[in-house]
Amino acid sequence: MTGNQQTARIDVSSIARIDHDEAMRITAVENRKFGDVMTALSPDQWSTQTECTLWDVRAMAAHLVGSAASQASPREFLRQKRGGKPICTELGSPFWWDGMNELQVREREASTTAQLIDEWSTASAAALKSRTKMPRLIAGLKLLNLPEPVGRQPLSYLFDIGFTRDVWAHRIDIAHATATEPDHDADHDGRILADIVAEWASTHGEPFRLILDGPAGGSFVQGTGGDEIHLSVVDFVRTLAERTTADGVLRHTLPL
Known part of the structure; x- marks a missing residue:
């Protein structure tokens, strides 16, 4: 774990x-x-x-x-x-x-x-x-x-x-x-990420459980049921910013 x-x-x-x-x-x-x-x-x-x-x-x-x-x-x-x-x-x-x-x-x-x-x-x-x-x-x-x-x-x-x-x-x-790890920490990068997750969740309103790996990550939930997602902070941001695509609740994007 x-x-x-x-x-x-x-x-x-x-x-x-x-x-x-x-x-x-x-x-x-x-x-x-x-x-x-x-x-x-x-x-x-x-x-x-x-x-x-x-x-x-x-x-x-x-x-x-x-x-x-x-x-x-x-x-x-x-x-x-x-x-x-x-x-x-x-x-x-x-x-x-x-x-x-x-x-x-x-x-x-x-x-x-x-x-x-x-x-x-x-x-x-x-x-x-x-x-x-x-x-x-x-x-x-x-x-x-x-x-x-x-x-x-x-x-x-x-x-x-x-x-x-x-x-x-x-x-x-x-x-x-460049295949390098971003300089992420919980206080700064984690705060930016949490704010993004909160806005993203409010735009679509669907239930989900989201686990994001990395120093800036965390475990987020909205409602009950819904998709259970586990991925890195980098891949979550790439998906929201439409660098890549995904199904389910991750089909909802957010301009970043």
């Missing part, structure tokens, strides 16, 4: 969701962890293909660097959004963020590894400062129309924890692509 199987089951309805103040503390840690990943990558690993079919590891890092720059400045966010519009048409995507993400990558194609690492350090710190100070009235505006099952959400959905989840999920993508 693994350590996760020995831990008490957590009823997902009891999981307190991450609020703004906690999200900013989590973001500071996640920024550091992603910076450590970038610094540790070998030259060969930078060019490794990821499960995001358009991106290798370098492109994925460039996206996150560019995303941080957009979070630090409303003007830069709008510039990237406008600049990504024709790329959406090129990609055949109905989602404005797909063009914006690709713009972030293309604008950094000539950046060296050292330049990407330096820009991450600067941009992520500026993004955290900007997100921390975002007025709550603005954060509460329901301006986001995201794919189902998320739907319409306030800006805080992205600017509190959503952008940090993106970094976290891509850190898992990079670990999977």
Whole structure:
């Protein structure tokens, strides 16, 4: 029996969701962890293909660097959004963020590894400062129309924890692509995971028992009966983020 199987089951309805103040503390840690990943990558690993079919590891890092720059400045966010519009048409995507993400990558194609690492350090710190100070009235505006099952959400959905989840999920993508273990711990990564499980469970409402292996994992339950699932944290996140597919309750995805 693994350590996760020995831990008490957590009823997902009891999981307190991450609020703004906690999200900013989590973001500071996640920024550091992603910076450590970038610094540790070998030259060969930078060019490794990821499960995001358009991106290798370098492109994925460039996206996150560019995303941080957009979070630090409303003007830069709008510039990237406008600049990504024709790329959406090129990609055949109905989602404005797909063009914006690709713009972030293309604008950094000539950046060296050292330049990407330096820009991450600067941009992520500026993004955290900007997100921390975002007025709550603005954060509460329901301006986001995201794919189902998320739907319409306030800006805080992205600017509190959503952008940090993106970094976290891509850190898992990079670990999977490079066949390395992600730097996961119960306090930080486990908290992000529990929040994701709570939201995911609320979107579909089906009963399940979920055992996730790894330092960030745990045992989660919703209702009685339903599917019993046992897999790694990495594979759970890959499934929710549609890097792979599954049946049963795991057919329900969540944008990460």
